[in-house]
Amino acid sequence: MNKTERVEIRGLVADFEQWGRRAAEVQARRHAVQVAASNGERDLRARSVGINRAGQVAWRIIPLQSSDKGIVAHLWERANLPATSANDRALLRLLAEDAPRAVAEVSPLLGMRRFFTGSAKKQSAEAAAEALRRHHSAVTKARGPQRLERLGFPTAPRGSGSLGLHALLDPALRFDLLSGRTGPEPEILDRSVFGDLPEALDAITKVVASEDSYRSAARNAGEKVRKAEVRRVLQEMPLEALKAATRDRLRLGPLAEADINTVQEVLNRGRSLSTLPGVAETSARRMLGAAQTLRRTTYDEMPIRIDIANRRPETTHLLRCLAEWDSCRVTRGASTDLERAAELAPLRTAIGAWTSHVLVVPAGTVAVEGLRESIQIVKRRAELLGMSSASGPRSVHTDPWDDFLARPADYFVMLSELGFLTEDENAVHGDLPEEIIEAVRNQALSGEHLTASLRGYQSFAARFALVQRKVIIGDEMGLGKTVEAIAVLAHLRSRGETHFLVVCPAAVVTNWVREVTGKSKLRAHRVHGPERDRAARTWVRDGGVAVTTYETLAWWEPALTKLRELACVVVDEAHYIKNPQAQRTIRTKHLITRADRAVLLTGTPLENRVEEFRNLASYVRPDLTVDATDLSPRTFRRQIAPAYLRRNQEDVLTELPELVEVEEWLPMSGADASHYRAAVERGNFMEMRQAAMLQGPKSTKMQRLVEIVREAEENERRVIVFSHFRQVLNLVARSLPGPVFGPLTGSVPASQRQQMVDEFSSAKHGAVLVAQIVAGGVGLNIQSASVVVICEPQLKPTTEAQAIARAHRMGQVQSVQVHRLLSEDGVDQRIIELLAAKKRLFDDFARVSDMADSAPEAVDLSEAELAREVVAAERQRLARSAAGEA
Known part of the structure; x- marks a missing residue:
């Protein structure tokens, strides 16, 4: 290699060393950006908390603070790293790996050592020099240096306002918790939405704790009633039941000879059974195990019943404990709100003083609006509890049986809240499709304007009406359809709605006025009888619940048509409007059409002909297609399911007497x-x-x-x-x-x-x-x-x-x-x-x-x-x- 060639090669080596350093810098920078972004994602994931609803995660919440803008910047840098093509990756490999090897191999030809280099090394160096020439030509021809500069800088300029916390929602950032997901869109909520939530949760926890001793006393009293009833059942259960429980060939003769005739008597003897003549220790263990199995099974299946014919001491004690709990609790009627508070409890520790925003990622089908609504419900409930003065329990009547007989439904609601009255989950849902059931479960129900406590199946019915907007509730008579409808109106009132209308037979106007007044904070107006003019004017001016009759509608209809907003109309005994040609049907149907929501109540949607039932369904959901050519019951029920909910007494009122x-x-x-x-x-x-x-x-x-x-x-x-x-x-x-x-x-x-x-x-x-x-x-x-x-x-x-x-x-x-x-x-x-x-x-x-x-x-x-x-x-x-x- 002559001098000119050596100068040429030295120039090539200098270029490759410069390019190599730049390529290493680019690779290091890209790696650092990737690591920083991944660490930021890991940090955000570690902070996230899940908010459950109906046993499943509904939202994933990530608390954010001002310093998290740095994480956003890292995600932005990663997202804006130039994409590398196959040629780019080949260039980086060449400059970072291949070229440095060639430079090392060519060095013996460039210095004084060339005079002492053997022929083999000279040949290798010559080959390396030739490779450098080819590589250099390829790099310059492909504008390699310019491409290096492009790979090292973001593809877009960073705008002045683009790197706030809200930038996390930008799909371009490829934040892993948001990538590739479907369903409702995530949102970022600022502190104005959730800032008072920890204090609200603390206030609710404090109030619940103040009532907890009374609640626990009632629960313990209920357990004693349950155990006493189990003992009575087992005391009458013959020994033969032990064989059925174990499918074992137990020899029961020695027990009978010892005057042990019932399962409870076996339990009373316990381990001493083995001391009886003819009873071996193994047999004694089997007998006692079978008796304990029967006791557990009986206990699990034993509801609490209040037997007024046998006023046992443990039942009297239970009623007294329930009365004391009821007298002190300011959370009466707030069970649905307290459920929302329990859902949001994980946010209590997640939200800190420095939390400025939260990122809400829906994990299922419930939009962020559902979480926002829950937060407002909980904050409002805490405010209401703060205004209530719990000065300790009021004096309870000497004989709690009198109070129980005066308002038994209230006592059964308390037993239900304590878990002593169970409901068949499938029966609660009626015959609804799974997608509607899920939507109903996810629907919030505000108890702000409700003073009555709801059973689980009643809460489900109210939320069903809210989700589906216009429905028929066909619960069997005696299940409390009235309070279900009032719960709907109370929830709508908490959302700012003002005007509600109940249309019913004249016989139950008084009952409706009483129920609205007694079970909610809504004002009832009796638009029927001699005072109907004044009541109608007051309702139009002030809002509330107007209670009127099918007949009165004929007088009132002209004025009602001028009312701009009718949030909900409740039609009681809705089978009264089964005939579409009747004038009262025409008037009522017009109201249903005009109202934003409608709830038709009837325990008898079908009296004579299926066509009548189909008419009722068409009033609330004219869009439903009911095939007149296929009148099989199963097909019919499936077609009207979006508008119809029915539960039967034996399915949900386990305490109902025979x-x-x-x-x-x-x-x-x-x-x-x-x-x-x-x-x-x-x-x-x-x-x-x-x-x-x-x-x-x-x-x-x-x-x-x-x-x-x-x-x-x-x-x-x-x-x-x-x-x-x-x-x-x-x-x-x-x-x-x-x-x-x-x-x-x-x-x-x-x-x-x-x-x-x-x-x-x-x-x-x-x-x-x-x-x-x-x-x-x-x-x-x-x-x-x-x-x-x-x-x-x-x-x-x-x-x-x-x-x-x-x-x-x-x-x-x-x-x-x-x-x-x-x-x-x-x-x-x-x-x-x-x-x-x-x-x-x-x-x-x-x-x-x-x-x-x-x-x-x-x-x-x-x-x-x-x-x-x-x-x-x-x-x-x-x-x-x-x-x-x-």
Whole structure:
């Protein structure tokens, strides 16, 4: 290699050394940026806390402070590092790895050592020099130095406002907690949203702690009642149950010989069983283990029941503890708000004094707005608790049984809050699709304006109505649909809504006004009767809950159409508007359409034809497609599921006493039969239905009714007597002994109906309320009665069910006896057959079930068709009977 070549190579070496240093700097810088960004992500992840809802993480929360802008800067730098192509990576490898090796190999040709270098090294150096020439040519031709400069600097200039904390939401930063996710968008909330939350949580915790001793005392008392009941059950459980529990061939003879006859007696003996003659130690262990298994199983399945017929000391103590807890707690009615506080508890330690923002990342389907709403609910609840003065428990009545009997539903709600009354989770959801169930679970329910505590299934219904906006709540009668609707209105009031309207039958206007006033802080306005003008004007001006009737709507409709905002309309006994051609239906439907939300309440959405049920669904959700060509029950229920929620008593009211229904088939007396034959000859169907009661003391049904009332008085019960016919009711009222209230008929003003019920409820045992079944069987709560008598079968099964539910409902503490008075000969038998067919229709379509998928029209009959058919059949039967006697 000559001098010129050596100069050339030295120039190449100098270039590659310079480029190599620059390439190393670029690689080091890129690595440092990557590490800094990864460390920043790791730091943010380590701070994150999960907020759970319904057992699953709903949001991931990351507290942020001003210094986190440095992390944002690192993420920005990483995101803006120039992307490296395959050629870029090859260039960096060449300059950082390949070229330095070639430089090292060519060095023997460039200095004095070249004179002492062997031929082999000279050949290697020559090859390296040639490689440097090729590499240098390739690098310069590909503008390698310029590319190096590009790889070392961000691709975009850093704007002055682009690196605030909100830049974390920029997808370009590729923050790993936000990358590749789906669902609701994450948000960053500033301190104005959550700043007071720790103090609010502390305040709530303090109040709950102040009540906790009373709550714990009530819980411990409940456990004693439960254990005592388990002991009584095991004391009556025979020894044979031990074999069933273990599927083992236990020799029980030695136990019987030792006068041990029940499972509880085995437990009483314990380990001393092995000392009995004929009982080996292994057998004793098996026997005792089986007995303990039975005790655990019985305990797990044992609900708490308040037996008013057996006022045991442990139950009295429980009631006293519940009364003391209830008297001191300012959190009454706040259970749903306290649930939200418990959800947000992880934020208490996560939010510090330096926290300026929080990054909220939805982990499921609930948007950040749901978290913001929960924070506001908790802060408002803390504010309300701060305004409440808990000066210790008020004095509790000497006998807590009196307070329990006066308001049993309140006590059952407390037992439910303590976990002693469990609900079937699937039954609570009715027949709803999973996606709606999830949305309902995630819906907040503010208790700010609610003063009543809700059962779990009631809270679910209120949230269902909020999520779906316009719905039918078809809960079985007696489950508390009224308070479910009031909870919806109270929540909407906490969101700034002001005007709510309840449309109901006249018979229950008073009850609605009482319930709104007693279970919420909302103001009720009675827009019915002589003061309706003043009440309507006050409601329009001040807002609140206007309670009116279907009939009053005709008068009020012109003024209502001018109202700009109607937040929610509640339609009670919504089956009243099943006929789309009726004027009250047209008026009510117009309100439903205008209102932002609507809640239709009915325990009997289907009375005769499926078409009626379909009409109700169309009022709230005209967008639902109900296929008229496929009327199978399962298909129908699936199609209306988004708008319809129903739960049944036996599924959610585990504490409800037994319902005993007795069909009392009675012969007609001579006077009854004579009257009945005359009615048949005249073809008078309605007279045929009454014939077995109208002979007064000579009628077998009346004689049996008097016996039932006397038995009820002896058993310290009150009685409701239902009939469709006023003539029957008047005769019953004159014929019965003891205090009789009524008849309660459709002609009795609504306010007087409630007064009549109140007087009956406070009367002595043996009192009777006589009521027309279409008037007294709707809307009124009469759980002070525990004996129901239905004088004749009704033409709709839902009519009888409604009447029975007046007594057998939440808050009832006695078993309810239902006596159906039926004549062996005559029209009653045919009506009973019709009732059975109609009940199958209701169960198939309106009640959650999986029964047969027959078409409903096959079993439907109009009342006119029924009358013609029955009269004709009875004429033939009586004619045959007369011919036989002749």
